[in-house]
Amino acid sequence: MSTPLHLTVVGSAALDTIETPHGRADDALGGSALYLGAAGSLFAPTHIVAVVGEDFPQQSVEFLAGRGVDLGGLTIAKGPTFRWHGRYHNDMNRRDTLALDLGVFAGFNPQLPTAAAEAGILMLANIDPTLQENVLRQMVKPRLVAYDTMNHWITGSRAAVQSLLRKVDLVLLNDEELALLTGGPATIENAGTLLEMGPRFAVVKKGEHGAILFCKSEPPFLCPAFPVRRPVDPTGAGDTFAGGMLGYLAATGDFGTFSLRRAVVYGTLAASFAVEAFGMNRLQEITLDDVEERFRQFQAMVEF
């Protein structure tokens, strides 16, 4: 049993107002870095690098400290916290942004404390690729760098995105982002094209339809989603998936095919909890035992 690696996550911290067909939550804990931290810390020591405003209710992240998360990289800046207000359509596959206020996130310039910079795994959540490059330079000797981005940067900062793709190990993205990056409609062929652009591994996230892991010179891994009885709020599911996946990889320190596949399953399960309640409410409640129990349920749903 080797010592677990540490996981550093760099991204946003936000207060979300969320409307879904199942209700509404006001100023719910949100943002990619916090979802990543909430999921990753179920598995391994985690460092969060993000910025919040003076209005941020610090006690709302105390559950993270309780899990041993290092919040030394959570800066409190003058001004309001990043706020997002969104409303999901009836099928919850689409949503409209009703209001957006970047607040102090507009001036986010991530500085990694020593402990965060020395982590074995780095997750670059979706922020400006220039900042992502800066973060990468601050890392001492990461063994695995995971990367997320969005359409805005793929189309507006393509050269910066391509430069990052040559430096990272694992890319997490959806079908639409994959098509935009590689210029074709078919997931399987495009994934091959993406891996030629740099990364060793890619995970295509398909929400309620599961995920596919692509590795160079290996068959893909097809992972169905866990069937959630009553999904309430999909916000943060993708970041929670990444947090669960990378947390598991940090815990094992093993980046072989078998471990990567298991990591995708743990990401899937973490996300399945996240959507069961608004914001991070369900992620705050659960322990690793709950995830392991669901892992056994999942195994019983995929054997043949």
Add this chain to the structure above:
Amino acid sequence: MSTPLHLTVVGSAALDTIETPHGRADDALGGSALYLGAAGSLFAPTHIVAVVGEDFPQQSVEFLAGRGVDLGGLTIAKGPTFRWHGRYHNDMNRRDTLALDLGVFAGFNPQLPTAAAEAGILMLANIDPTLQENVLRQMVKPRLVAYDTMNHWITGSRAAVQSLLRKVDLVLLNDEELALLTGGPATIENAGTLLEMGPRFAVVKKGEHGAILFCKSEPPFLCPAFPVRRPVDPTGAGDTFAGGMLGYLAATGDFGTFSLRRAVVYGTLAASFAVEAFGMNRLQEITLDDVEERFRQFQAMVEF
């Protein structure tokens, strides 16, 4: 090793003109009964019950006879064969019907030859529920009855559909049909409601996203789709899935959970071949060895 059961399929036979982003096929072999027969006959002795017109190119189904399919129930009637002309959108998840001529299919009144009536497994493909009831009455002693329908009958002939649901064992349907039958949006809860309406088993087909098998008092089985490198034409994929699934069940004669799960995998693989070329072109080429080879590939894509 028990003697395989026979499979009887009752549905349409058609000549399809199909346009997809990958090209066009004119008067391609189509119709639910022929797709079902092409897939089912890879596994087990199959009887086709359908009607075609005098214009139907009989030699186009000779490959079925070559696989031992009993075409004694394929009636040749005066008038034109059922013709459908459809055009798929760019993502191939939606299509528009450009022309439709029911021809002799409008007068279809299925009469089962003795051999077909004595089969152990019956597939009622999507036709008027009144005709489906008539077919069911002609069966001698089926061990498993599978059932497909569509929105048109669910909304227009609900009582007849509900009556059939109490008599059949296995229902194959998509998310939209499930929601229409049960009145709710969430697949997992709705599947439970559907099983309370009569059938022992239900398969929710999700196309490129796989399928889920529901059985009473058992965990669901989550089956990803096989990742086809270059899907060309999705026409008939659902019927091919059903043919592969029921053909496998006929070959084993085993309706236990393990066998049903494997059957869903074989249905998935049969459908993955169907979409690789227009109409039935690919299904005509392949043998059971090709399916078994893909089964091994699939296993290597889902293990964790």
